Amino acid sequence: MKVKDQNLLKNLDLINFWEPFDREIPTMRVGAREILVDLKKKQGEVKINSDIVKGVAPKEFTKPFVFSFNTTNQREALLPLFEAMRDMAELISENSDFTDELLPDAYLKSEYLKYSSKMMGWLYSFKGRDREVFRSRYYNFYRRLGQYNYYHNAFQRSMRTVKAYIASNDHSGLSQVGFVAARRAGIPTIYIQHASVSENFPPLSADIAFLDGEDAKEKYLAAGATKTKIHLVGSLKYDPYLKRREIDETKELVGVCIGMVYHEVDENFKLCEALEKAGTPFCLRFHPLMDEAVQKSFTDRGWEISDKEEKAPDFILRCGSIVSGDSNILLEAIILKRQPIYFASTGVSIDYYGFVEQEICKRACLTFGEVISQLSEEFDLTYHRQKAKRYNDTLGTENEGKSTELVLGILRTAIPQI
Missing domain, CATH: 3.40.50 (Rossmann fold)
Incomplete structure (x- = not known):
């Protein structure tokens, strides 16, 4: 060949x-x-x-x-x-x-x-x-x-x-x-x-x-x-979301995100039961390709489920904290001024994206009990969001929420026809 x-x-x-x-x-x-x-x-x-x-x-x-x-x-x-x-x-x-x-x-x-x-x-x-x-x-x-x-x-x-x-x-x-x-x-x-x-x-x-x-x-x-x-x-x-009024509002809802890999369904189910028992409002968000039988085991309990058409940033802004395994939604949460909680529900911390190592998240939770505990702790949003600048360069700068304008400016120089 x-x-x-x-x-x-x-x-x-x-x-x-x-x-x-x-x-x-x-x-x-x-x-x-x-x-x-x-x-x-x-x-x-x-x-x-x-x-x-x-x-x-x-x-x-x-x-x-x-x-x-x-x-x-x-x-x-x-x-x-x-x-x-x-x-x-x-x-x-x-x-x-x-x-x-x-x-x-x-x-x-x-x-x-x-x-x-x-x-x-x-x-x-x-x-x-x-x-x-x-x-x-x-x-x-x-x-x-x-x-x-x-x-x-x-x-x-x-x-x-x-x-x-x-x-x-x-x-x-x-x-x-x-x-x-x-x-x-x-x-x-x-x-x-x-x-x-x-x-x-x-x-x-x-x-x-x-x-x-x-x-x-x-x-x-x-x-x-x-x-x-x-x-x-x-x-x-994130440009339009960083300009929205609710970005600085305090929310009580806990977003529980369940993906396709590095997620243990049973442990997430136990988390939802614990949240329900504690009277903590929560909403589930499944990966779009999640098996319907798995989803049904949650919906049969009458728990709130994020609609498939709801965009991730809209879901995040409804919540005060986001619980997830290895997923980019944890980074999205801190960018949108919400607490990200890394739930290694398999019992092993993979930290695939390095969000724990880079202090985007406080620490890895290996059990649903550790998630409940972390939800009750103080969370220094300013400190952890500063750490997220490594992943999103405009955070905390005059260009936060203006990434589209930055790109257009660079392209106008590189390609004058714009």
């Missing part, structure tokens, strides 16, 4: 070297036979749906700034800037909640089949762990390679119009495809952080990166060499 081809797969997040492979990837591993069968199947599907494939017109962008957001978190991170640049901004997305212009599956498969002659070479050229990742992620390839072909052609066709491509992390999905497609077409790329960064993240590859704070900068620089121009601007998505 040519190095160029290998790099394409890596950059599209198809052969991924930074995620925890053993935990994330299914045990299924395709071989040569499965690949050949799949290619034949896709050829049949494309033939049957030839009218749909032919109906997809080549895209040409009409606005100078192309944004991509595909998850709610990405949308919230980018929306302040997107709205500020609305007359000059255009959106691409693979989320039907955000756009009506979705690429048909049959079309993506037709574009993917252009790589069919390379598949066996790819299978055998990767070695060791890389080959296992390839074999495990094979069935995801068609969507990303199909999107890459379509948008790379669109960027090439629109080079006189498009001034920059703007997206957020997760370093995967269409956002990442857009970065690769734009970069290979010679279009400047701009990255905006949307969540806390861990040591597992890959190096930055965009031309310009707007990061929340020093913590993200250090971790990205430790990930590997980069030519990216980094600016620390805080987080755009």
